[in-house]
Amino acid sequence: MNDTIFALATAPGRAAVAVIRISGPTTFQIVRRLTGASPRPRLASVRRLRDDTGVTLDQALTLWFPGPASYTGEDCAELQLHGSTAIVDAVTAALLAAGARLALPGEFTRRAFENGKLDLGQAEAVADLVDAETQAQARQALGQLGGALGRRYDQWRDLLLNVLALLEAGVDFPDEEIPPEIAFEARDLLTRLIGEIDAALDDQRRGQRVRKGYQIAIVGAPNAGKSSLLNGLIGRSVAIVTDTPGATRDIIEAPIVLAGYKVVLADMAGLRATEDPIEAEGVRRARAWAESADLRLWVVDGAADDGWWREASALVGRGDICLINKFDLGRGADGIEAGRFAASLGMVVWDLSLRADGVDRVLERLTQKVVSDLQGSDFPTATRERHAGHLRAARDHLARAGVMLNEPELAAEDVRLAVRELASVAGMLGAEDVLGRVFSSFCIGK
Numbered sequence: 001m002n003d004t005i006f007a008l009a010t011a012p013g014r015a016a017v018a019v020i021r022i023s024g025p026t027t028f029q030i031v032r033r034l035t036g037a038s039p040r041p042r043l044a045s046v047r048r049l050r051d052d053t054g055v056t057l058d059q060a061l062t063l064w065f066p067g068p069a070s071y072t073g074e075d076c077a078e079l080q081l082h083g084s085t086a087i088v089d090a091v092t093a094a095l096l097a098a099g100a101r102l103a104l105p106g107e108f109t110r111r112a113f114e115n116g117k118l119d120l121g122q123a124e125a126v127a128d129l130v131d132a133e134t135q136a137q138a139r140q141a142l143g144q145l146g147g148a149l150g151r152r153y154d155q156w157r158d159l160l161l162n163v164l165a166l167l168e169a170g171v172d173f174p175d176e177e178i179p180p181e182i183a184f185e186a187r188d189l190l191t192r193l194i195g196e197i198d199a200a201l202d203d204q205r206r207g208q209r210v211r212k213g214y215q216i217a218i219v220g221a222p223n224a225g226k227s228s229l230l231n232g233l234i235g236r237s238v239a240i241v242t243d244t245p246g247a248t249r250d251i252i253e254a255p256i257v258l259a260g261y262k263v264v265l266a267d268m269a270g271l272r273a274t275e276d277p278i279e280a281e282g283v284r285r286a287r288a289w290a291e292s293a294d295l296r297l298w299v300v301d302g303a304a305d306d307g308w309w310r311e312a313s314a315l316v317g318r319g320d321i322c323l324i325n326k327f328d329l330g331r332g333a334d335g336i337e338a339g340r341f342a343a344s345l346g347m348v349v350w351d352l353s354l355r356a357d358g359v360d361r362v363l364e365r366l367t368q369k370v371v372s373d374l375q376g377s378d379f380p381t382a383t384r385e386r387h388a389g390h391l392r393a394a395r396d397h398l399a400r401a402g403v404m405l406n407e408p409e410l411a412a413e414d415v416r417l418a419v420r421e422l423a424s425v426a427g428m429l430g431a432e433d434v435l436g437r438v439f440s441s442f443c444i445g446k
Ligand SMILES: Nc1nc2c(ncn2[C@@H]2O[C@H](COP(=O)(O)OP(=O)(O)OP(=O)(O)O)[C@@H](O)[C@H]2O)c(=O)[nH]1
Pocket: 220, 221, 222, 223, 224, 225, 226, 227, 228, 229, 240, 241, 242, 243, 244, 245, 246, 247, 248, 249, 268, 269, 270, 271, 325, 326, 327, 328, 329, 352, 353, 354, 355, 356
């Protein structure tokens, strides 16, 4: 059986109220020992808390939730204390003396998961909800907490169980080929499922982008106006702007919120071949960041004709944005050639001047771009790489099953493995190390 755990559920430090949560088999005795009275289920009562020597520790609002109708499914209690460090410390000492121990990060939610109160996707959603900084992140986490993720996987599992039933019928004809109508129906279901999983995998970055923030790399040659753009977009001068090329070396990341979505902008070193080892390291880091970003904003000095625009041309592609800057200085060969090159790749090209009204125009169009990339009518099927990994593995098993329908026993084995992969997303086959990894990222008290 589990022991009894407790933790401060509110942020540490001075506050009006501090909430300590307790969960486990001896919760009732512990609350009675501290308050001198038996708690009543789901009823708030103001009680004087005392330690074993009878010294009053605080006057607190106490709540008692007998299991299984509680967050963890175990007996739980909440002590709403006056929010001073002194009181929290004194009550902590009294709880330790009463035999409870401090909870590990995520341990309450882990117990809820183990008692069947939540599936693993919902438990992850609890952590995401606590971490949410934008409304879009909170909305996504709430959808996942409401079971939106789990329902998709349940539907797929049901379909696969139908396929298994078909294949098992095929196994009953040991000496013959699997009857063609059964093979046909099984293949049909498998193809449909593989198509749906492929679509979900295509879509999987959307869920992760909302959760982690949409990463935009501001790339380009030195002196193009990258740092000017970053400063303009965030409305503060965090990056140094000078007319000396090669000013920026480190990656400067700045979070902003566009239409409720978290976006991370990164300004970086201008790309060029250089002898300076510090600048060269900056260029190497810039390339790496830009390659893994969700979008590259390619800034070109449109008035130049030194050909430096070519330095970034291998990094960008369709879906990225080419921003030809310094319109106020007129157009040099670079602006014209880079614009043609970008258009030939199917990139969007914005011709503007950051000195004039360019920043506002970028902000407006960038917001549209982020909304159209992140908004979806469906709940995303994968909000973490863990989900996508199981989806890819399930898809591989189904593809193998599809070409082995003539050997229904082997095909059925692959379908069973695919079912396992899908079930793992909800944590139904939770391997200990996976659970450990998921719950250790929580804060204590959740
Ligand atoms: N005339 C004009 N100058 C601009 C415009 N945008 C930026 N500049 C100037 O161009 C110079 C370089 O700007 P930065 O923002 O530092 O360029 P960068 O791309 O960050 O340069 P590195 O950090 O060296 O790679 C500065 O002197 C800016 O004031 C513009 O629209 N018009």
